[in-house]
Amino acid sequence: MDNQAILCVDDEAIILMSLKRELQTRFGDRFYYETALNAEEALATISSLIEDGINIILIISDWLMPGMKGDEFLEKVYSLHPDTNVIMITGHADKTALERVEQIPSVRGIVKKPWSSTELAHLVESVCPAG
């Protein structure tokens, strides 16, 4: 299990920090935890990790991101890494946008800001079951 990573993507540093720490606290050494402030950095991180032989099993991404919209980013990731699962975190409740995201096959769940720790933990657990 040493070669599995969760990538958090959000344009707010405090979100990334707290999210990563929360996941780390919850799941400890089960995963590597990586962060990216925008879609470009996320894609660069993914390819970097793959070079190091680490699989990205989950991306937890914010909906709105500078440079590239969330759904564009997800579609790109899906085309490159169809096995990577995605959990969406969003502060907006735009119904049509959410419906559009749900149609992307890799998206496994949507979490609204502010999220409940337990809820997120359960979702991550269900997407990336231990063992």
Next chain:
Amino acid sequence: MKQTYRIKDFIVSRTVFIAGVPFALIFFGVVAFSYASFSNAEIQRQMLLTETLASETFIHFSSATDIMETASYYIQQASLTREDQKNSLFQYLSAMMKTNPVVSALWLVHGESGTVQFNIPSVPSAVGHDMKNSPIMNGLNMTAVQDGRTVQWSGVEFNDYYKGNYFAARARVGEFLLIGWFNPTSLIGIIADQTWQKGQFGFVCDKDGQVISHPDYRFIQNRKNLMDIPAVRGAAENYKSHSFSQMKGIDEQNYLYTVVKDRNTGWLIGVAHAQKELYSFVTWLIAGGALSFLIATAIILIGSANASQHVALALNDLISGTKAIAEGRYDTVVKSMEFDEFNMLMNSVRAMQNSVQDREQKLQEINSTLETTIHTRTQELEQANRELKSTLEELSATQEKMINTEKLTALGQLAAGIAHELNTPLGATISAESVLEQYFRQDLEHCLLFTSSTDEETRNLFLSLYRSGLEKTSTTSTIIDRTVRKALQTKLKEMGISGHYRITDYLINSGLTDLPDTNPDFFLRSNHEEILKELNAVIIPLRMTTIISEAAQKSVRVVQALQNYLRQDSEEAYLSVKVEDGIESVLTLLHNKLKHGVNVVRDYEGVTVYAASHQISQVWMNIISNAAYAMDYKGTIRIATKRENNSAVIRISNDGPEIPAELQPKIFEPFFTTKKNEGMGLGLDICKRIIEKHRGTIQVMSQPENTVFTVTIPMAQEHITAKGGDTNG
């Protein structure tokens, strides 16, 4: 002003002018023509008479010459010394003379002595009389005169005895001179034999113009010379001539003279005709014509005057009738007039009068009802006015409501963004809290157990690392800096340290990123990862407090900006406001909309205006959110504040698409919008009114990739007069 006439004067003058003038012209033309042609014919006729007179005179004197020649012949044949021959000559010559009235006597005079030898008819007393001094003998040169046949006429001599002119024919007979005495009555007879008209007479002058025969005896007696008459002089030179001229001494009137010169004697035979007699016919003609003309003119004048008098009288009736109507005496009856036109006119006037009467009646009716109507209308108007006023009030209220609605709509749109803005720090806080809880529930205890279970040296190392980690108050941004992380990972990997991902994390979280350089030996320790893990666990809460603090600050900014924006509803006070502060508040509220694709470039000079800050903020909110919307939230918004001529000039530009030229004048109109389902389009209308309330202007200039809204507001110190008033626009 046009010249006006009385009808009578006009008709009369027009009649005279139209009928009289041409008639007069024709009349005088005819007269002149008749006069000319008549006088020409008369001259011809008189000339003919004159020539007849002349030829008769010529014949007359020719026979006298014959007698003289015959007598000369016989005298030469007879021997006067023989008494018998002398007696028979006398008898013969006496018999011959009886047949001829021209020569009254024949005298034989001795050429040398001038004594009379004998005379026929015999006048014994005259025999022996000396004729030498007689004018008859004047200029007689016996030698120059041929014997016999040459007959010479003497000059004229007035004989007192006969009371007439005498002259003689002279012929030489040997040593004697035969004198044939001319009988003046024979010439008078010739003249008298002609047919004379009234005022016409004949006359004869010798070649020098001296009168030989003339009806006026005084002319003969005074030996009058007529050479000063142009016609006489003309004939003396040119055989015949005529002229009109006066004969002085007789009377002052003009005569027509026709004169012919006798070729034999050179005598001038003339006819004179008094002009007044000559032209009596023409004069009568002219006089008759002129009289007819005058009578005709008089008749025409009287007729036209009479006609115009009738017209004028009829007109007077008409005038008095219409005047009566004009004065309102409708019952006035105008009697029927002489002229159909006037009657027609009067009928029209009557028709008009009737209709005027009707109208007047109606007008009176209307007048009587008008007051009531006005009263009713006034009431209606007052009612309408009241309704209008209440409508206006309602409208005003509606407008106020609409403006508020618009504001709320804008706020509603903002709310989603604001919610996100707040959800982010809230999410971070809650997340951080869960980490802290984990720390208190698990990690702290675990750490205490670790430290208490280790040796003194490890505990001290742990403590020193913990202290230095606390000092490194790294911010969240450095913690997640990917380049730092990557470099550290690479370094650890090169140092051959296993688990470098985790260790990198530990080092960054603990703020000990320089540890591989300052103390590489640390990583040789078997428990280095355990130490770093525990260190990480106790320093993490510090990082969480940083996160919570930053999240709280972010929340406070958002809330403050919202408060700034919302405070406007309750406060209308004008205060000195820093324009840039208001703009920054708006940018905070719009952060969520702008942060992903909009680059905001600020160029602030620092301007202060005297304003209701919340109202001004609403302007910035509108312009900036419109700009972001127009550029689809991608591109650059430039905000520049500047002081120009004591005014604050705020230019907010974006590089979005151009506002079409035809829409540019409309964007400040109420209810204009290009956005569907987003507000009512009152945004820029409200902006404009707010800026105008602040005595400023707002303008737009748009071209592709550069749309600029320019707001100009007077600077604070000049805005004092706006204080207090006009706040309910």
